[in-house]
Amino acid sequence: MKTHNSIEERYEFAGSAKTWSLGAIVIGLVAIAIGFILGGEHVQRMFSNLLLMSYWFVCICTAGVFFCAYQYVAQAGWSASLIRVPQAFAKVLPIASVIMLIIVGAGLYFKHEVVEHGITEKVPYLYAHWATHGLTIPGSENFDPIIFGKKGFLNIPFFYGALVVMLGAYSFFGYKMAKFSEAEDTEGGMFNYDQSFKYACIFLVIFGFTFPIFAFGAIMSLEAHWFSTMFGWYNLAAMHVSGLSIMALVIILLRKKGYMHWVTENHMHDFGKLIFGFSIFWCYVWFAQFFLTWYANMPEESVYFYIRWEPEYKFWFWLNIVINFLAPLLLLMSRDAKRLTNRMMWTCIVLIAGHWLDYYLMIMPGTVKEHRGFSVEEIGTFVAFGGMFTFLMLSKLSKAESLIPKKHPFLDESLHHHI
Template identity: 65%
Template sequence: MGTHTDINQQYEFSGKIKTWSLIAIVIGVVGVLYGFLIDPSDIAVQRTFSNLLLMSYYFACVCIAAVFFLSYQYLAQAGWSASLLRLPQAMAKVLPIAAVILVVVIVAGLFTTHEVVVDGVKEHAPYLYAHWATHGLTDPASANYDPIIAGKSGLLNIYTFLGLLLLFLIAYTVSGLKLVKFSNDEDERGGMFNYNKSFKVAAIFLLIFGFTFPVFAFDTIMSLDAHWFSTMFGWYNLAAMHVSGLAIIVLFLIYLRKKGYMQWVSQDHLHNLGQLMFGFSIFWTYVWFGQFFLIWYANLPEETVYFYKRWEPEYKFWFWLNLVLNFLAPLLLLMSRDAKRLTARLKITAIILIIGHWLDYYIMIMPGTMHYHEGHTPHLWEQFGIQEVSIAVGFGGLLIYLTLSALSKFKSLVPKKHPFLDESLHHHI
């Protein structure tokens, strides 16, 4: 495999990690089939769609986070990260698949309907986005007419909704693939030509991303509770997306180093990644608290309805556990300088954050899609059952399989002619 100075090192995707990732994918497929076919009850199908949305959104977000990471590294002209860019580049190469899966799940959830009873009247509503996509909500002549949804119909209609979703995902995907292409071309040609093009693409991406990602989060997640709105919700999602992506990059790097690859990645590099995980976990908490406190203090019914749902008995414990996992854990585990230099500590923190932000997305999505019978508080196994576990495992396996497959396609595990590579190979703080 070579030494830490062997920049021609290439990753070989084989062994247990490949086998286990394939097994995890099969588990995910079985979980989806169970929800749709083996237990075809309405609540099981609804849970399956909800979990597919949760994990496809999570999957797409961590791949977008990789493009985000690459872009701000280029725009900052950062030297420390040059030797580890192949990993987020591999995740960026997975984004087209993640984007397709997300679109397929959303389209299926929008156009697959089931019978619901509203005020004693039977209606057909989609499994996803029923709050605004149910027939008749924007028609004044309909018994279902909702003036609030009608007022938002310029954005919350199927054509605009899907058009924006596709537009955003294409923009993020093209940007990520361009950054990968220019890096590969840089290895072939050398010089500053491709680096300068990467710098320009990164600047354009960050400009587009800053304006569009909040809208992407509004459409995909916030519109599940279409009466509610928060101008902080997009930044809250951005923080969650970034922390999750960083945690996954850290776990991949620790795994690769353990297997003898990328030995040039030192504790100093991991320290920097630990700082980013810690800092953006605090930022996530800042936005979480700002959104929660302002809505609690104002006590306006159209705003408090969001948190009222999440304080019902079936969600209240998970609501507060979310804060423990995503704020207290990184705060206590990574606050000191030395803690960020301990591989085992970083690994544990990254795992906690990945689970924590899965729970974060769970709390964002499930109260807006799952509707239990009035007066019925679901048991733990009704909230976290076969679909939740198997679909999460399946998407985890898919991310590992596709990322490491993409990584193995690079001719070397380091951008050999990156202008700041020498700085990164000798990085010390």
Template identity: 70%
Template sequence: MGTHNSIDERFEFSGKVKTWSLIAIVIGILGIVYGFLIDKSEAGIQRTFSSLLLMSYYFACVTMAGVFFCAYQYMAQAGWSASILRVPHALAKVLPIAGLILIVVATAGLLTNHEIVEGGKTETAPYLYAHWAAHGLTTPGSENYDPIIAGKSGFLNIPTFFVFMVVVLGLYSWFGSLLVKYSNNEDELGGMFNYNKSFKMSAIFLVIFGFTFPIFAFDAVMSLDAHWFSTMFGWYNLAAMHVSGLAVIALIVIVLRKQGYMQWVREDHLHNLGQLIFGFSIFWTYVWFSQFFLIWYANMPEETIYFYKRWEPEYKFWFWINLVLNFLSPLLLLMSRDAKRLTSRLAFTCVVILIGHWLDYYLMIMPGTVGEHRALGVQEITITIGFVGLFVFLTFRALAGFKSLIPKKHPFIEESLHHHI
């Protein structure tokens, strides 16, 4: 593809990227079919539900990171990022679909029951969120009664779970659609009116997001281990969500430049993205270590059980690899100024980080849902491939829907086009 220099250029979604994304989606569908209809064992179905939750949660987090990125760029009145905003805008356009998929997966896993044998007795429990949604856990006098879960039942109950998830994902999607709408209107009308509206909505969104995202993480992931709790878990997830989203944004920009688009993006813009990725990888590590160290030092059984599970033989290796991928890799690969300006190195680091945070979510979800789990199976691999294909297809299709790949009447667009550091 030839070089595009006009700020009126549109992205055309076609060719090998589109074909391979569709192939990946088919592989994912076959993996789901295999997990539910071919491998009919309880363990196989459990792994399928757990893998679907992992990828739908990851998918939703990466897309909401696009809204988050746009919002704090508007609030900071940042000029450098104006020329790349179409990429996070595309993520914002995909968020409603990602949120809907997460709700469907959580609903199916929560309302589909199976029998498990625990402590010599047979119990009926859902495939997901069984630690708090199983029958009789909050009913006094029941043989399954659990006073700890009963004490948390004001929050951990099915109606609250669904209402909160639907409202939060709906709000995030709505704010994302507003920012996209205002940007499109700005291209048509010019002036400061729509930019000022974007600024105002971003301020409101960031307040709501800051208060609700940690609770969203409690709801969707931490409640899988309902006896355990950590006040740092929400911020730990926020750091993972943000750095994963930054890696995706940088990777998409690099891919588009390689295809001949967005030639106004220079190494200075990539440097800024590299700085954010490096900085928030360090922040992720800070929260990871703080959560781990405080629980290890306190040595309280109700807290250490979370890490005890993740130190079992099948998880311990991955537990430490998680730290290598998400801390040591960006630290060593992006520490210098020149490293952040090397396109190939930044792209490689982004891929490592995305794999690393897949493993991060894997370690959050699998030990709390899957019983005996010895290795990566067909479900984990194929469903991951399928969601990657779905993400690429929807995001690139969203990009193709914009009239231009740059918000050409953004008030800071000239600053971005002449950005130099």
């Protein structure tokens, strides 16, 4: 069986892929504009959906950096021939980070009036639970002793500065690893690979300590009275399953378009094992977080799930666990299932939808009190960010001199990978 066609193969970003991605961006932006124009509660939903999609956008790109890093640290050979795809994800991370920071900044800056206990006050569209004026000022009518105890972390300068530093660090390491890989193709030798290995080790240490903090700040603080020490790892699992599913889907679609013929069912088998394994890990952390809260039955903890058991969210709450646990369990458990291209493709699509719902349930109940079905806000932001990610990622991929790292030290092992 032929394992590859040409190590000089380049991806050409043109035709329907470019047209559809640009069209999705335009349609999505129009829908977002309509959401803001409608005013009222639609504006709150728009900000919540923009945070959802920008956070997910960042997570998917970060998953590309994470994938490259642990492949380098493990000195894995199987992934060498397909590393250009996660590297393209990593190259988009700086743009995704800027977009998220703009949305977070706007959500903190712009305010609207709400009525609480008969009192009208102005609160920001995002992070109102801790960023509303007076919550940390003793004697204020808005004073909240719980938020006062967390003010060292939950204050705008530190919160925003921490996001900038963490996203900047992740972007820097992703950029450096991609650059070393590209330099390797022209310079040869082991210097660039050794540098990639070193930077990957440093990144994983930083990432392991900071990603839970990133999740605590960006998402958990939307409901600032509640906390869970497992929330960061729960987000890490969701981030990685989402990223792996999109990477695998991109590779499958590229192969269907005639690219990357050296990628075989053996490589997809390994992708399937990672997706399956991290899906089970996601379920383990999800259940541990849920079960311990249910068993302890402490009001300050159980309120998080109580809100998600309101009638408008309860169906989606249980559908979340059904999709993200049962789908990979039933569709990817057997060896043969991981080697079937169409099975893998549809499983990835299901998991992408499932983890969008997962993030939706993390964000919406704490920001949008009344769920009234999916409308222009949800559809518009998903379409816009889906088109933007596709356009940016494929643009970065097309700029690579070759779809295969020609002088990667483990390339031969990857081209002859068999399980």
